[in-house]
Amino acid sequence: MTELRRWCEEGATATELSLLETSRREQVPPRLRACAMETLGLLAAASTVATATSAAAATGRGTAVLLKVLSIPVIGGGLVAGGLALEHAHHARAMAPRQAAVVASASSMAAAHAPADPSARVDLTVAPASAPSAAASTPPVPTTSVGVRSARTEGSAGRLAREVQALELAQKALAAHNAGSALHLLDRYGAEFQGGALGSEATVLRVQALLMNGNRSAAQALADSYSSAHPDSPYAHRIQDTLRSGH
């Protein structure tokens, strides 16, 4: 048996190739796209969690459904993604069991959505940026080849992807109790993404890193500065909780 190549290289007819191409060109219904756009739009608009949280409070019923779906417990008014945290240390290749997801139907709530402007199209297929390898507690996993992904001008989604990657590296360094690396990575994040969408997350990580490094006074100063600038942000409470617990 020879190595499998794409059908276009192995004698597909024009009709067959046309069918394949038609499938690849098909896009999701506008309503579904609009919802994804709304998700991205919310992120861009709500770079502080305060906005997002007040929006969540306004749609509390939906939040409750989501929390149920994602098995996220609500503890003391704060959200703790227990399910996600538990998965963090796991790196098995096994796929999800078939019965894993029991999704609560919320189609009746779909009407609550104000449809986003479908013309405001954002590139949703930006390839992930390569992760910096220096100072990472674990080396980045090589990107696998998954078809032809053309390089495109980076949009908000691409920038966000890089922000997420940068903070993930810092978080991994923290998880490995490498506070110095974490601070270095957070410095790099701050330099590269001034006014970034995840600035609050970065502040929380920095407070944790400073505490881990034994620099409690700097952690306290940063926490106070953040709290005075964002008095209503849940992050301020979280940071103070972090200081109280000492790690």
Added chain:
Amino acid sequence: MSVEFALLPMIYDREAPHVIRLRQMMADHLETVWRSLRRLGVPEAGAEDSAQQVFVVAARRLGEIEIGGERAYLLGVAVRVASDARRTLRRRREVPLDPESAASTLSLARPRQPDEELEQKRELALLAALLDEMPDEQREAFVLFELEELSAPEVGRVLDIPVGTVASRVRRAREHLRESLVKRGTP
């Protein structure tokens, strides 16, 4: 899509970067997930819920998903979700497989002339009918390799089969599709 998708960005916690990663996966791969579910036989009426189901599974298994391997992972979950959906469909027999409906809400990347759009709809309906006639295992390999363009080793990992089996299934699927086209007089 139901309201959960829009609420995802509102969940912040100590693992916020991971929650954000999930959101990014949704932004990057929503179309892939939706399209593959449809090609794998999930009826249009259930495709949105199934797409959500795929991302819920991904949320629960986020730590297992390699950086850069998100698309292949999501496709693997989509294969399983679609398999369940097909089984439910066959058991209930309430909503017959209807190739004609496959393209009923087709939307295209750019504005097209009506006749061109019509041709797109016709081709998608034809493709849906051809895929419905394939054995499931051939269909899954064909969709992942030819339509979603995973590599053969990736398809093998997703379906948990050897690469040689991937090749044989894809080739049998091609033959199946070609014969079905000839029978319809549209080779």
